[in-house]
Amino acid sequence: MSESLTGKQVLVTGADGFIGSHLVEQLVSSGAKVRALVYYNSWNQIGWLNDVSQEVLQSIEIIQGDIRDAERIAGAVKGCEYVFHLSSLIAIPYSYVAARSYVDTNVTGALNVLQASRNSDALTRLVHVSTSEVYGTAQRVPIDEDHPLVGQSPYSASKIGADKMAESFYLSFELPVVTARPFNTFGPRQTARAVIPTIASQLQAGCTELKLGALTPTRDFNFATDTAAGMISLALCKEAEGEVVNIGSGEEWSIEETAKILMEAVGREVPIICDEDRIRPEKSEVNRLLADTTKIARLTGWKSQVPFKEGLAKTADWIGRNIQHFNAERYTI
Numbered sequence: 385m386s387e388s389l390t391g392k393q394v395l396v397t398g399a400d401g402f403i404g405s406h407l408v409e410q411l412v413s414s415g416a417k418v419r420a421l422v423y424y425n426s427w428n429q430i431g432w433l434n435d436v437s438q439e440v441l442q443s444i445e446i447i448q449g450d451i452r453d454a455e456r457i458a459g460a461v462k463g464c465e466y467v468f469h470l471s472s473l474i475a476i477p478y479s480y481v482a483a484r485s486y487v488d489t490n491v492t493g494a495l496n497v498l499q500a501s502r503n504s505d506a507l508t509r510l511v512h513v514s515t516s517e518v519y520g521t522a523q524r525v526p527i528d529e530d531h532p533l534v535g536q537s538p539y540s541a542s543k544i545g546a547d548k549m550a551e552s553f554y555l556s557f558e559l560p561v562v563t564a565r566p567f568n569t570f571g572p573r574q575t576a577r578a579v580i581p582t583i584a585s586q587l588q589a590g591c592t593e594l595k596l597g598a599l600t601p602t603r604d605f606n607f608a609t610d611t612a613a614g615m616i617s618l619a620l621c622k623e624a625e626g627e628v629v630n631i632g633s634g635e636e637w638s639i640e641e642t643a644k645i646l647m648e649a650v651g652r653e654v655p656i657i658c659d660e661d662r663i664r665p666e667k668s669e670v671n672r673l674l675a676d677t678t679k680i681a682r683l684t685g686w687k688s689q690v691p692f693k694e695g696l697a698k699t700a701d702w703i704g705r706n707i708q709h710f711n712a713e714r715y716t717i
């Protein structure tokens with residue numbers, strides 16, 4: 385009989401974040417008993433969990449803690465059969481000015497989860513969440529899991545470190561860990577710092593010109609509910625233990641094309657002007673990302689369901705209805 389999450393005790397770290405909140409919703413509807421680890425400093429204490437339904441919110445156990453706090457993490461992992469580790473510092477520009485905090489949160493944080501999982505008798509499987517950013521600019525496309533890893537930013541380097549730590553716990557201790565490597569996830573609840581909310585929030589706020597950094601880089605954009613479903617499919621897959629597995633749409637769109645589609649979705653066409661503050665150092669900018677998703681399809685049968693244009697329209701609509709979270713939140717680093 386295939387595995388299921390019904391009645392299973394599950395921990396999600398980073399549950400108050402963008403992808404974490406979507407994952408929590410799906411885990412609750414699959415019948416799992418969800419423990420949500422939230423960072424104590426986020427919006428109204430529980431971050432984007434404020435946006436899930438009351439029914440979901442009432443059914444989960446919320447605990448606060450810092451991923452850098454080994455003792456707290458050991459307590460959170462205790463008794464959990466499945467652990468999803470999402471908690472990370474994720475902004476690339478901020479990693480240029482605060483590299484050490486990325487090591488503390490992303491490498492030490494992952495180590496705390498791995499160590500606690502190793503010490504747990506209850507664990508069936510740990511999903512350690514990586515990022516496509518670790519590949520750097522594509523040296524060949526589509527990018528499969530054997531593509532070289534290049535740390536083009538301290539953020540990327542910290543995630544490579546965390547992924548290697550996860551690999552070592554599998555090789556050294558046979559910890560049942562799978563590394564999920566999502567490409568660029570987008571959708572409701574994504575922070576204003578990322579490119580799609582940056583574009584959509586300006587358009588929805590009535591801008592007369594759209595300020596953007598680079599226009600030519602391409603990304604493999606995957607809708608948040610699809611990314612969350614991909615992570616769950618890996619959690620339920622014994623054959624994925626010890627593996628790194630991409631989660632992406634297998635489609636490639638430039639930033640300029642993305643802006644044009646969003647203009648259509650919002651019904652406003654405005655000129656694009658260059659925002660110098662958002663241009664990254666040349667060698668740090670990842671110019672091309674496109675996922676090879678053969679492995680996840682083979683292992684779990686998962687594939688992306690939400691077409692890009694449909695996902696963009698849903699995201700623009702959600703940002704329009706939640707514009708209060710975006711106006712004040714303009715990042716310049």
Ligand SMILES: Cc1cn([C@H]2C[C@H](O)[C@@H](COP(=O)(O)OP(=O)(O)O[C@H]3O[C@H](CO)[C@@H](O)[C@H](O)[C@H]3O)O2)c(=O)[nH]c1=O
Pocket residue numbers: 474475476515516517566567568569577578579580582595596597598599601603639662669670673
């Ligand atoms: C915010 C912003 C971004 N950009 C460009 C820079 C990049 O070429 C591209 C995408 O930028 P971002 O949305 O920040 O995404 P990216 O650099 O790919 O990194 C994201 O995607 C990664 C997954 O690959 C995650 O691990 C990172 O945490 C996340 O930040 O858009 C602009 O041109 N203007 C902007 O205002």
